[in-house]
Amino acid sequence: MNKTLSRLGLAMRAGKIVTGDEIVLKTIRSSEAKLVILAGDASLNTQKKFRDKCGTYKIPLLIGFDRESLGTSIGKPNRVVLAITDQGFAEMISKPMGTMSEVEYIE
Template sequence: MTTNKALSRLGLAMRAGKLVTGEEFVLKAIRSGDAKLVLLAGDASELTRKKVEDKCGSYNVPLLIGYTRYELGGAVGKPERVLFAVTDRGFADLIRSGWVQQSEVENID
């Protein structure tokens, strides 16, 4: 069990069915307005990072970048995961408030 608040809350959001994972599904959630917050692993490829940053910027969706694909995947009980969209405002706020300083954080408004 992780002691990091953001990662713990990410796991709760997954169990509550309030997370979307996978590039195609996350981009769709951003375009449809369902994404309240997007999380990207710090070790994501440059191409994925640019695509997600551009899409979040265009649709005014906050983006947090940090942790590794293994840490994010482990938080939700899955193998490595690079990208998530949080579809619930309450979980989005909880995860943002727990995102730690050790992560690179970028907010695109």
């Protein structure tokens, strides 16, 4: 689990993470997002919004961690949603998570 968070930090330093509701939605709509990570403690409304959007655009969604550990991993205070814009980082982060969290493609 900590390995995944440190990989998020790497992706952030490489400039491959965007964060914040509106910016993440924009990267989903433009298909720049390769993986969306949503905090497990996000509101049900927020979870539904990103589930629907990721499902529509066929972008993998990973729900896990809490807003505090997501924020800490990228050096910013509490973050509810992140989008990874690089395929390599997206795979590196989602592969080990597949066993412990819900990575979903919704049809």
